[in-house]
Amino acid sequence: MSKWIKIYFSGYVVIGVIYILIVSGIQLCGTFPILLISETGNSSHIVKYILREDKETMSYERNKITFENIGPSTSRKNDMLTHNGALCPVFEQRLGNNIFQFASTFGIAKSKNMTIILNKNDRINRIFKLAIEVRKDTSVCNSFKVRNEKLSATHDKNLTNFNQKESFRLRHYLQSWKYFFPFIKELKKQLTFRAEIVNNVRENIVKILHKYNNVSSYNTTLVGVHIRRGDIVKSRNWNVATPEYLIRAVNYFKDRYKNIIFIVASNEMPWAKKYMPSDISVEFIQNKAEVDMATLASCNHTIITVGSFGWWSGWLAGGEVTYFKWPAKQGSGLEKRMNYTDYFYPGWIGL
Ligand SMILES: *[C@@H]1O[C@H](CO)[C@@H](O)[C@H](O)[C@H]1NC(C)=O
Ligand SMILES: *[C@@H]1O[C@H](CO)[C@@H](O)[C@H](O)[C@H]1NC(C)=O
Ligand SMILES: *[C@@H]1O[C@H](CO)[C@@H](O)[C@H](O)[C@H]1NC(C)=O
Ligand SMILES: *[C@@H]1O[C@H](CO)[C@@H](O)[C@H](O)[C@H]1NC(C)=O
Ligand SMILES: *[C@@H]1O[C@H](CO)[C@@H](O)[C@H](O)[C@H]1NC(C)=O
Ligand SMILES: *[C@@H]1O[C@H](CO)[C@@H](O)[C@H](O)[C@H]1NC(C)=O
Secondary structure (H helix, E strand, O other), X not given: OHHHHHHHHHHHHHHXXXXXXXXXXXXXXXXXXXXXXXXXXXXXXXXXXXXXXHHHOHHHHHHHHHHHHHOHHHHHHHHHHHOOOEEEEOOOOOHHHHHHHHHHHHHHHHHOOOEEOEEOOOHHXXXXXXXXXXXXXXXXXXXXXXXXXXXXXXXXXHHHOOOXXXXXXXXXXXXXXXXXXXXXXXXXXXXXXXXXXXXXXXXXXXXXXXXXXXXXOOOOEEEXXXXXXXXXXXXXXXOOOOXXXXXXXHHHHHOOOOOEEEEEEEOOHHHXXXXXXXXXXXXXXXXXXXXXXXXXXXXXXXXXXXXXHHHHHHHHHOXXXXXXXXXXXXXXXXXXXXXXXHHOOOOXXXX
């Protein structure tokens, strides 16, 4: 009799143990995200920033995973197998614009398994160590039909709505991260500055660190600053960043990091020197555009004002980026062409 009771009870014990295991298992799983969040709540600002970026771009993150599964090494084979067409970027204006034109055409080509055709002499190729094939002769592009974007800084879904067996030239500014977001890893690989530029930058940075030799480079936070004024001060379209913006942005970083050196590039140096806050360690640089951009890109974080030169300096640096929140003048043509969600990279901080 007692034997049966024992078995009876031990059955309950086994069921009980299983029950406890299951419930605690479920609870354990449930607490993981909470643990993560409470940990990140105490830890650095960077982590919170990454979480926010993920939330805002959830659908793009999903795309990224799908696309990356295809893998870059097989895509050329696929092009040949499927006889897809090619895309030619149409380069207009200066460096920042050119990088948008390249990056977006690159992204669209990748998303449609197409080839991108670049000329050896394109500025993009002279500055960056591209990992794609470049050609001596790109006259074939002249026979391709042109597709124009609708608005310059708004993601145009219709621009990419074409048959990938055909070939096109994609024209105008294409200033939205949404064109290339699923391929940012591959894009970053393409946008590696050439060795001459990198050496030049390294020398400049070492000089700056030496000047502040009481700060070890290991512990120093470099914040690149791009102040765009000059040509756009009188623009009907652009607002230029104010001295107050610079103060807000500098304070943003001062509140979060120690031993900061700000490195400033500008197309209006006298203004930059006058209005950059002076109670900080600040250095001004003035080199060729690509060296300035590469120097800012090698900093830990970035303060940008307006314009595509700053945009790419911040993107390439890959840290925190603050931007001037209201770049388009009210009632201007630019205001109609620019969608801030499409234009500003997710996670960047508008001040
Ligand atoms: C690109 O090629 C891959 C592999 O053949 C295929 O799975 C994918 O659907 C293609 N993508 C497009 C947009 O055609
Ligand atoms: C989409 O692009 C095609 C080809 O460029 C054009 O004919 C059509 O009008 C565009 N549609 C919209 C809604 O803009
Ligand atoms: C580095 O030295 C300068 C001048 O000697 C001093 O003003 C500054 O506070 C020092 N910086 C740090 C981070 O120690
Ligand atoms: C970095 O800074 C921290 C505190 O700010 C200090 O304890 C540490 O010794 C520094 N490390 C180096 C390599 O200078
Ligand atoms: C800044 O960036 C450099 C180079 O990427 C890195 O070695 C350094 O640790 C970074 N500094 C801080 C404080 O994160
Ligand atoms: C900007 O584009 C997004 C979609 O990316 C859209 O939801 C939003 O309404 C647009 N904003 C404006 C001001 O047109």
